[in-house]
Amino acid sequence: MSRQLILDLLPPPRPTLENFIAAGNGAALQALRELQPGRAVYLWGPPGAGRTHLLRALGEAPDCLYIGATDDPAPLNELATGDAAPPRLVAVDDVGSLGPAGQAAVFALYNRWRAAAHTPQAYAMLVAGERAPMAMPLREDLRTRLGWDLSFRLELLSDDERAAALASRAAERGLQLSAEVLNWVLTHYARDMGKLTALLDALDRYSMEKQRAITLPLLRELLAGTAGTVSTHPDTPL
Structure with a gap:
């Protein structure tokens, strides 16, 4: 599966009241x-x-x-x-x-x-x-x-609330996100939790496909094929 298709084929989970971060x-x-x-x-x-x-x-x-x-x-x-x-x-x-x-x-x-x-x-x-x-x-x-x-x-989640929510969802999937990966995603990726969850799913799939641990280099490798459509900080290279 190409890197370009991974994010396209893994949309955010179906919205429910239960998976809304209040x-x-x-x-x-x-x-x-x-x-x-x-x-x-x-x-x-x-x-x-x-x-x-x-x-x-x-x-x-x-x-x-x-x-x-x-x-x-x-x-x-x-x-x-x-x-x-x-x-x-x-x-x-x-x-x-x-x-x-x-x-x-x-x-x-x-x-x-x-x-x-x-x-x-x-x-x-x-x-x-x-x-x-x-x-x-x-x-x-x-x-x-x-x-x-x-x-x-409705108020946007604070940075601390997004960090806690993303870490919790990673733990539910049995994933271990280093502080380096978590901080990069929260700083340079979209603020929307749906997009963050979709990225988490894509990263999980890509990690299994490559049989490599989730690290910042692996994340950057995943996003390299979608650089034209991914929201990142303008001063941060992939």
């Missing part, structure tokens, strides 16, 4: 664990804070609808204007990327959500964006609806 986002995680039809949650925060992870964790479950930033919003329009029974949960990621039709659909879904909240047709709404509700670049009436129920700001 750290300072415990209140948001608990709210999602308890999310029931008739309730709504809006999550906001910077890229890499875990918005997509959490929305996919719930929205890709059976009898749920997940619409990501690059997905066709047509199912939202059909749900907003049709007579079909709604899914148990509607998850809309990166709501700020929606065009006029998509925004109109989410607006209608919030109205339908509130009207059905105490009926057998109740469903949950889970929406995410980069900014607080009233700061989102959306139509005014949709901005107000984003704050109708619960709203949480």
Whole structure:
């Protein structure tokens, strides 16, 4: 297997609430664990804070609808204007990327959500964006609806929290990461835990393929074939 393919073939593990590193986002995680039809949650925060992870964790479950930033919003329009029974949960990621039709659909879904909240047709709404509700670049009436129920700001993990999380996940796989390797990854690679976990999986596979211990030279050898697509510090050579 070529080094170029290793990272491509090892995407991050499927997002779940269990493998989300909560750290300072415990209140948001608990709210999602308890999310029931008739309730709504809006999550906001910077890229890499875990918005997509959490929305996919719930929205890709059976009898749920997940619409990501690059997905066709047509199912939202059909749900907003049709007579079909709604899914148990509607998850809309990166709501700020929606065009006029998509925004109109989410607006209608919030109205339908509130009207059905105490009926057998109740469903949950889970929406995410980069900014607080009233700061989102959306139509005014949709901005107000984003704050109708619960709203949480997601914080990025600190360097110490990322280090602890990565070391823990390595230990779960029976891997031993030296301080040198761990520090290099945390300093020069992506901050997103999903990408860090994918790198850990790739490094594990590459180490077994080469029958060599995980060292900084082995990591650099792995990344040498993906230097054009890997996020590293601009002043640090591979």
